[in-house]
Amino acid sequence: MRQVDHIGIVGAGVMGVGIAYQAAVQGYDVRLFDVSDSALEKAIQQIASLVKRQIEKERLTHADGQAALTRIQTVKSLDELASCDFIIEAIVEDIGAKQSLFRKLDAISPENVVLATNTSAKSITEIASAASRPERVIGMHFFNPVHRMKLVEVVRGLQTTDWVVEQTVKLGREMGKETVRIQERPGFATSRISALVGNEAFYMLMEGVGSPEDIDQAVKLGLNYPMGPFELGDLVGWDTRLKVLQYLHETLGEKFRPCPLLVQYVKSGRLGRKTGQGVYRYDEQGRRVKEQQEFSIGR
Numbered sequence: 352m353r354q355v356d357h358i359g360i361v362g363a364g365v366m367g368v369g370i371a372y373q374a375a376v377q378g379y380d381v382r383l384f385d386v387s388d389s390a391l392e393k394a395i396q397q398i399a400s401l402v403k404r405q406i407e408k409e410r411l412t413h414a415d416g417q418a419a420l421t422r423i424q425t426v427k428s429l430d431e432l433a434s435c436d437f438i439i440e441a442i443v444e445d446i447g448a449k450q451s452l453f454r455k456l457d458a459i460s461p462e463n464v465v466l467a468t469n470t471s472a473k474s475i476t477e478i479a480s481a482a483s484r485p486e487r488v489i490g491m492h493f494f495n496p497v498h499r500m501k502l503v504e505v506v507r508g509l510q511t512t513d514w515v516v517e518q519t520v521k522l523g524r525e526m527g528k529e530t531v532r533i534q535e536r537p538g539f540a541t542s543r544i545s546a547l548v549g550n551e552a553f554y555m556l557m558e559g560v561g562s563p564e565d566i567d568q569a570v571k572l573g574l575n576y577p578m579g580p581f582e583l584g585d586l587v588g589w590d591t592r593l594k595v596l597q598y599l600h601e602t603l604g605e606k607f608r609p610c611p612l613l614v615q616y617v618k619s620g621r622l623g624r625k626t627g628q629g630v631y632r633y634d635e636q637g638r639r640v641k642e643q644q645e646f647s648i649g650r
Protein backbone atom coordinates (compact mmCIF):
# COMPACT_ATOMS: atom_id res chain seq x y z
CA MET A 352 0.00 0.00 0.00
CA ARG A 353 1.22 3.51 -0.72
CA GLN A 354 1.44 5.53 2.47
CA VAL A 355 -1.02 8.41 2.20
CA ASP A 356 0.18 11.62 3.87
CA HIS A 357 -0.67 14.32 1.34
CA ILE A 358 -4.15 14.51 -0.13
CA GLY A 359 -4.81 16.69 -3.17
CA ILE A 360 -8.32 18.09 -3.52
CA VAL A 361 -9.57 19.68 -6.73
CA GLY A 362 -12.61 21.94 -6.41
CA ALA A 363 -13.09 24.20 -3.39
CA GLY A 364 -16.88 24.43 -3.39
CA VAL A 365 -19.33 22.94 -0.91
CA MET A 366 -17.78 19.46 -1.01
CA GLY A 367 -14.12 20.35 -1.52
CA VAL A 368 -14.27 22.50 1.61
CA GLY A 369 -15.86 19.71 3.63
CA ILE A 370 -13.42 17.06 2.42
CA ALA A 371 -10.43 19.34 3.07
CA TYR A 372 -11.62 20.02 6.62
CA GLN A 373 -12.22 16.34 7.36
CA ALA A 374 -8.86 15.25 5.95
CA ALA A 375 -6.93 17.93 7.86
CA VAL A 376 -8.69 17.17 11.15
CA GLN A 377 -7.74 13.51 10.72
CA GLY A 378 -4.07 14.50 10.36
CA TYR A 379 -3.55 14.62 6.57
CA ASP A 380 -1.75 17.41 4.78
CA VAL A 381 -4.09 18.89 2.22
CA ARG A 382 -3.44 20.77 -1.01
CA LEU A 383 -6.56 22.43 -2.29
CA PHE A 384 -6.86 23.67 -5.88
CA ASP A 385 -9.68 25.50 -7.66
CA VAL A 386 -9.82 27.38 -10.96
CA SER A 387 -11.37 30.26 -9.07
CA ASP A 388 -9.15 32.29 -6.73
CA SER A 389 -12.19 33.67 -4.96
CA ALA A 390 -13.46 30.11 -4.32
CA LEU A 391 -10.11 29.32 -2.69
CA GLU A 392 -10.22 32.44 -0.51
CA LYS A 393 -13.81 31.69 0.51
CA ALA A 394 -12.87 28.06 1.20
CA ILE A 395 -10.21 29.05 3.72
CA GLN A 396 -12.66 31.36 5.50
CA GLN A 397 -15.30 28.64 5.58
CA ILE A 398 -12.88 26.05 6.94
CA ALA A 399 -11.69 28.51 9.61
CA SER A 400 -15.25 29.23 10.69
CA LEU A 401 -16.08 25.51 10.75
CA VAL A 402 -13.04 24.90 12.98
CA LYS A 403 -14.20 27.73 15.26
CA ARG A 404 -17.71 26.29 15.54
CA GLN A 405 -16.39 22.81 16.26
CA ILE A 406 -14.14 24.21 19.01
CA GLU A 407 -17.10 26.13 20.51
CA LYS A 408 -19.13 22.91 20.50
CA GLU A 409 -16.19 21.13 22.16
CA ARG A 410 -15.95 18.62 19.31
CA LEU A 411 -12.38 19.76 18.64
CA THR A 412 -9.71 21.11 20.97
CA HIS A 413 -8.26 24.52 20.21
CA ALA A 414 -4.83 22.97 19.55
CA ASP A 415 -6.22 20.32 17.18
CA GLY A 416 -8.27 22.94 15.35
CA GLN A 417 -5.26 25.20 14.84
CA ALA A 418 -3.12 22.25 13.76
CA ALA A 419 -5.74 21.25 11.18
CA LEU A 420 -5.73 24.78 9.73
CA THR A 421 -1.96 24.75 9.29
CA ARG A 422 -2.22 21.47 7.34
CA ILE A 423 -4.33 23.01 4.57
CA GLN A 424 -2.53 24.77 1.78
CA THR A 425 -4.25 26.33 -1.23
CA VAL A 426 -2.39 26.06 -4.53
CA LYS A 427 -2.67 28.12 -7.70
CA SER A 428 -1.76 25.41 -10.19
CA LEU A 429 -2.83 21.82 -10.69
CA ASP A 430 0.83 20.84 -11.13
CA GLU A 431 1.33 21.50 -7.42
CA LEU A 432 -0.72 18.36 -6.73
CA ALA A 433 1.88 16.20 -8.50
CA SER A 434 3.50 15.05 -5.25
CA CYS A 435 0.23 14.15 -3.50
CA ASP A 436 -0.34 10.50 -2.49
CA PHE A 437 -4.08 10.48 -3.22
CA ILE A 438 -6.19 12.95 -5.20
CA ILE A 439 -9.90 13.62 -4.75
CA GLU A 440 -11.84 15.58 -7.35
CA ALA A 441 -14.86 17.66 -6.25
CA ILE A 442 -15.50 19.98 -9.20
CA VAL A 443 -18.73 20.76 -11.00
CA GLU A 444 -20.95 17.75 -11.89
CA ASP A 445 -20.15 17.82 -15.61
CA ILE A 446 -18.71 14.86 -17.44
CA GLY A 447 -16.66 16.96 -19.92
CA ALA A 448 -15.09 19.02 -17.13
CA LYS A 449 -14.31 15.90 -15.10
CA GLN A 450 -12.79 14.04 -18.06
CA SER A 451 -10.60 16.97 -18.98
CA LEU A 452 -9.41 17.22 -15.36
CA PHE A 453 -8.70 13.48 -15.05
CA ARG A 454 -6.68 13.61 -18.28
CA LYS A 455 -4.47 16.26 -16.63
CA LEU A 456 -4.33 14.53 -13.23
CA ASP A 457 -3.32 11.28 -14.93
CA ALA A 458 -0.50 13.09 -16.71
CA ILE A 459 0.95 14.85 -13.65
CA SER A 460 0.73 12.17 -10.95
CA PRO A 461 2.80 8.99 -10.35
CA GLU A 462 1.02 5.83 -11.44
CA ASN A 463 0.49 4.45 -7.91
CA VAL A 464 -1.58 7.47 -6.91
CA VAL A 465 -5.34 6.85 -6.71
CA LEU A 466 -7.49 9.38 -8.56
CA ALA A 467 -10.90 9.56 -6.90
CA THR A 468 -14.01 11.41 -8.00
CA ASN A 469 -16.67 12.68 -5.62
CA THR A 470 -19.28 12.61 -8.39
CA SER A 471 -22.83 12.18 -7.06
CA ALA A 472 -24.05 10.01 -9.89
CA LYS A 473 -21.92 10.01 -13.06
CA SER A 474 -20.16 7.02 -14.57
CA ILE A 475 -16.75 6.34 -13.02
CA THR A 476 -15.89 4.30 -16.12
CA GLU A 477 -16.64 7.26 -18.39
CA ILE A 478 -14.59 9.67 -16.25
CA ALA A 479 -11.76 7.09 -16.12
CA SER A 480 -11.76 6.69 -19.90
CA ALA A 481 -9.96 10.04 -20.13
CA ALA A 482 -6.98 8.66 -18.17
CA SER A 483 -4.22 6.53 -19.68
CA ARG A 484 -4.48 4.33 -16.55
CA PRO A 485 -8.24 4.07 -15.97
CA GLU A 486 -7.71 1.26 -13.44
CA ARG A 487 -6.64 3.78 -10.78
CA VAL A 488 -9.80 5.88 -11.06
CA ILE A 489 -12.57 5.29 -8.49
CA GLY A 490 -15.64 6.94 -6.98
CA MET A 491 -15.20 8.23 -3.43
CA HIS A 492 -18.58 9.72 -2.69
CA PHE A 493 -18.72 11.87 0.45
CA PHE A 494 -21.92 13.40 1.78
CA ASN A 495 -22.83 16.89 2.81
CA PRO A 496 -21.93 18.17 5.40
CA VAL A 497 -18.82 15.99 5.22
CA HIS A 498 -17.79 16.45 8.86
CA ARG A 499 -21.17 15.16 10.08
CA MET A 500 -22.14 12.52 7.53
CA LYS A 501 -20.80 9.08 8.37
CA LEU A 502 -20.74 7.45 4.94
CA VAL A 503 -18.32 7.25 2.05
CA GLU A 504 -19.67 5.29 -0.92
CA VAL A 505 -16.74 3.62 -2.69
CA VAL A 506 -17.77 3.10 -6.30
CA ARG A 507 -15.95 0.77 -8.61
CA GLY A 508 -15.79 1.45 -12.34
CA LEU A 509 -15.36 -1.26 -14.96
CA GLN A 510 -11.57 -1.26 -14.80
CA THR A 511 -10.91 -0.16 -11.20
CA THR A 512 -8.50 -2.62 -9.56
CA ASP A 513 -8.90 -4.34 -6.18
CA TRP A 514 -5.84 -2.47 -4.92
CA VAL A 515 -7.45 0.88 -5.70
CA VAL A 516 -10.68 -0.20 -3.96
CA GLU A 517 -8.75 -1.29 -0.85
CA GLN A 518 -6.69 1.90 -0.75
CA THR A 519 -9.86 4.01 -1.00
CA VAL A 520 -11.74 2.04 1.67
CA LYS A 521 -8.71 2.37 3.96
CA LEU A 522 -8.49 6.12 3.45
CA GLY A 523 -12.25 6.53 3.95
CA ARG A 524 -12.01 4.71 7.29
CA GLU A 525 -8.93 6.66 8.35
CA MET A 526 -10.85 9.84 7.60
CA GLY A 527 -13.36 8.65 10.20
CA LYS A 528 -16.06 7.33 7.86
CA GLU A 529 -17.98 4.10 7.32
CA THR A 530 -17.62 2.77 3.80
CA VAL A 531 -19.80 0.74 1.46
CA ARG A 532 -18.56 -0.87 -1.76
CA ILE A 533 -20.81 -0.25 -4.71
CA GLN A 534 -20.68 -1.39 -8.33
CA GLU A 535 -21.17 1.45 -10.75
CA ARG A 536 -24.76 2.17 -11.85
CA PRO A 537 -26.14 5.69 -12.37
CA GLY A 538 -26.72 7.38 -9.01
CA PHE A 539 -25.00 4.54 -7.12
CA ALA A 540 -26.96 3.45 -4.01
CA THR A 541 -27.62 6.87 -2.48
CA SER A 542 -28.11 9.62 -5.08
CA ARG A 543 -30.57 7.44 -6.98
CA ILE A 544 -32.94 7.33 -4.00
CA SER A 545 -32.27 10.85 -2.79
CA ALA A 546 -32.81 12.45 -6.22
CA LEU A 547 -36.10 10.60 -6.60
CA VAL A 548 -37.38 11.74 -3.19
CA GLY A 549 -36.31 15.39 -3.73
CA ASN A 550 -37.91 15.45 -7.18
CA GLU A 551 -41.15 13.90 -5.93
CA ALA A 552 -41.32 16.48 -3.14
CA PHE A 553 -41.11 19.23 -5.79
CA TYR A 554 -43.93 17.62 -7.79
CA MET A 555 -45.98 17.60 -4.55
CA LEU A 556 -45.21 21.27 -3.99
CA MET A 557 -46.21 22.07 -7.58
CA GLU A 558 -49.48 20.17 -7.13
CA GLY A 559 -50.25 22.10 -3.95
CA VAL A 560 -50.15 19.04 -1.68
CA GLY A 561 -48.79 21.15 1.18
CA SER A 562 -46.35 23.86 2.18
CA PRO A 563 -42.62 23.04 2.04
CA GLU A 564 -42.57 23.10 5.85
CA ASP A 565 -45.46 20.62 6.08
CA ILE A 566 -44.01 18.29 3.44
CA ASP A 567 -40.63 18.35 5.21
CA GLN A 568 -42.27 17.77 8.59
CA ALA A 569 -44.37 14.89 7.20
CA VAL A 570 -41.32 13.13 5.80
CA LYS A 571 -39.26 13.70 8.97
CA LEU A 572 -41.84 12.69 11.56
CA GLY A 573 -43.90 10.24 9.53
CA LEU A 574 -41.09 8.44 7.72
CA ASN A 575 -38.31 9.03 10.24
CA TYR A 576 -35.99 10.84 7.83
CA PRO A 577 -33.49 13.07 9.69
CA MET A 578 -34.07 15.93 7.22
CA GLY A 579 -36.97 16.86 4.97
CA PRO A 580 -36.45 16.73 1.18
CA PHE A 581 -36.49 20.54 0.87
CA GLU A 582 -34.08 21.07 3.76
CA LEU A 583 -31.75 18.51 2.19
CA GLY A 584 -32.03 19.94 -1.33
CA ASP A 585 -31.28 23.44 0.00
CA LEU A 586 -28.16 22.00 1.62
CA VAL A 587 -27.02 19.98 -1.42
CA GLY A 588 -27.79 22.78 -3.92
CA TRP A 589 -30.68 22.48 -6.41
CA ASP A 590 -28.32 23.00 -9.37
CA THR A 591 -26.31 19.94 -8.33
CA ARG A 592 -29.53 18.04 -7.64
CA LEU A 593 -30.89 18.99 -11.08
CA LYS A 594 -27.73 17.85 -12.87
CA VAL A 595 -28.01 14.49 -11.13
CA LEU A 596 -31.69 14.18 -12.05
CA GLN A 597 -31.03 15.05 -15.70
CA TYR A 598 -28.36 12.36 -15.84
CA LEU A 599 -30.60 9.77 -14.15
CA HIS A 600 -33.43 10.72 -16.50
CA GLU A 601 -31.14 10.12 -19.49
CA THR A 602 -29.76 6.84 -18.19
CA LEU A 603 -32.55 5.27 -16.11
CA GLY A 604 -35.67 6.71 -17.70
CA GLU A 605 -38.90 8.57 -17.21
CA LYS A 606 -39.32 8.25 -13.44
CA PHE A 607 -36.41 10.68 -13.01
CA ARG A 608 -37.82 13.47 -15.25
CA PRO A 609 -36.94 16.70 -13.38
CA CYS A 610 -39.97 18.51 -11.99
CA PRO A 611 -40.61 21.77 -13.96
CA LEU A 612 -40.84 23.78 -10.72
CA LEU A 613 -37.41 22.55 -9.62
CA VAL A 614 -36.02 23.57 -13.04
CA GLN A 615 -37.56 27.03 -12.56
CA TYR A 616 -35.95 27.40 -9.14
CA VAL A 617 -32.54 26.68 -10.65
CA LYS A 618 -33.15 29.12 -13.53
CA SER A 619 -34.06 31.83 -11.01
CA GLY A 620 -30.85 31.25 -9.03
CA ARG A 621 -32.65 29.86 -5.98
CA LEU A 622 -30.03 27.16 -5.53
CA GLY A 623 -30.27 26.72 -1.75
CA ARG A 624 -28.07 27.72 1.15
CA LYS A 625 -25.15 28.62 -1.10
CA THR A 626 -27.12 31.48 -2.73
CA GLY A 627 -29.03 32.49 0.43
CA GLN A 628 -32.32 31.22 -0.97
CA GLY A 629 -33.66 27.93 -2.23
CA VAL A 630 -36.98 26.60 -1.07
CA TYR A 631 -36.25 28.45 2.19
CA ARG A 632 -34.37 31.71 2.84
CA TYR A 633 -31.16 32.07 4.85
CA ASP A 634 -29.49 35.05 6.48
CA GLU A 635 -25.82 36.05 6.16
CA GLN A 636 -24.86 33.58 8.89
CA GLY A 637 -26.65 30.77 7.08
CA ARG A 638 -29.53 30.65 9.57
CA ARG A 639 -32.94 29.90 8.15
CA VAL A 640 -35.28 32.91 8.04
CA LYS A 641 -38.75 31.97 9.26
CA GLU A 642 -41.36 33.24 6.78
CA GLN A 643 -44.62 34.74 8.02
CA GLN A 644 -46.40 34.59 4.69
CA GLU A 645 -48.91 31.95 3.68
CA PHE A 646 -47.83 29.07 1.50
CA SER A 647 -48.02 29.39 -2.28
CA ILE A 648 -46.18 27.34 -4.89
CA GLY A 649 -44.38 30.34 -6.33
CA ARG A 650 -42.76 31.10 -2.98
Ligand SMILES: NC(=O)c1ccc[n+]([C@@H]2O[C@H](COP(=O)([O-])OP(=O)(O)OC[C@H]3O[C@@H](n4cnc5c(N)ncnc54)[C@H](O)[C@@H]3O)[C@@H](O)[C@H]2O)c1
Pocket residue numbers: 361362363364365366367384385386387390440441442443444445448452469470471472492493494495586587588591
Ligand atom coordinates in the same frame (compact mmCIF):
# COMPACT_ATOMS: atom_id res chain seq x y z
N1 LIG B 1 -23.31 19.36 -2.85
C1 LIG B 1 -23.49 18.15 -2.36
O1 LIG B 1 -24.26 17.94 -1.41
C2 LIG B 1 -22.73 16.99 -2.95
C3 LIG B 1 -22.71 15.77 -2.24
C4 LIG B 1 -21.94 14.71 -2.75
C5 LIG B 1 -21.26 14.86 -3.95
N2 LIG B 1 -21.33 16.05 -4.62
C6 LIG B 1 -20.57 16.16 -5.87
O2 LIG B 1 -19.35 16.84 -5.56
C7 LIG B 1 -18.93 17.62 -6.70
C8 LIG B 1 -18.80 19.06 -6.28
O3 LIG B 1 -20.05 19.52 -5.83
P1 LIG B 1 -20.20 20.88 -4.99
O4 LIG B 1 -21.58 20.89 -4.45
O5 LIG B 1 -19.03 21.02 -4.07
O6 LIG B 1 -20.06 21.96 -6.17
P2 LIG B 1 -19.79 23.55 -6.05
O7 LIG B 1 -20.48 24.15 -7.22
O8 LIG B 1 -20.09 24.04 -4.68
O9 LIG B 1 -18.17 23.64 -6.23
C9 LIG B 1 -17.50 23.26 -7.39
C10 LIG B 1 -16.15 23.97 -7.42
O10 LIG B 1 -15.35 23.42 -8.49
C11 LIG B 1 -14.64 24.48 -9.10
N3 LIG B 1 -14.24 24.03 -10.44
C12 LIG B 1 -15.03 23.90 -11.54
N4 LIG B 1 -14.31 23.39 -12.56
C13 LIG B 1 -13.04 23.20 -12.09
C14 LIG B 1 -11.84 22.68 -12.64
N5 LIG B 1 -11.79 22.25 -13.92
N6 LIG B 1 -10.73 22.62 -11.88
C15 LIG B 1 -10.76 23.06 -10.57
N7 LIG B 1 -11.88 23.56 -10.00
C16 LIG B 1 -13.00 23.62 -10.73
C17 LIG B 1 -15.58 25.67 -9.07
O11 LIG B 1 -14.87 26.90 -9.19
C18 LIG B 1 -16.24 25.48 -7.70
O12 LIG B 1 -15.53 26.19 -6.69
C19 LIG B 1 -19.97 17.37 -7.79
O13 LIG B 1 -19.54 16.32 -8.60
C20 LIG B 1 -21.21 16.97 -6.99
O14 LIG B 1 -22.11 16.19 -7.74
C21 LIG B 1 -22.03 17.12 -4.15
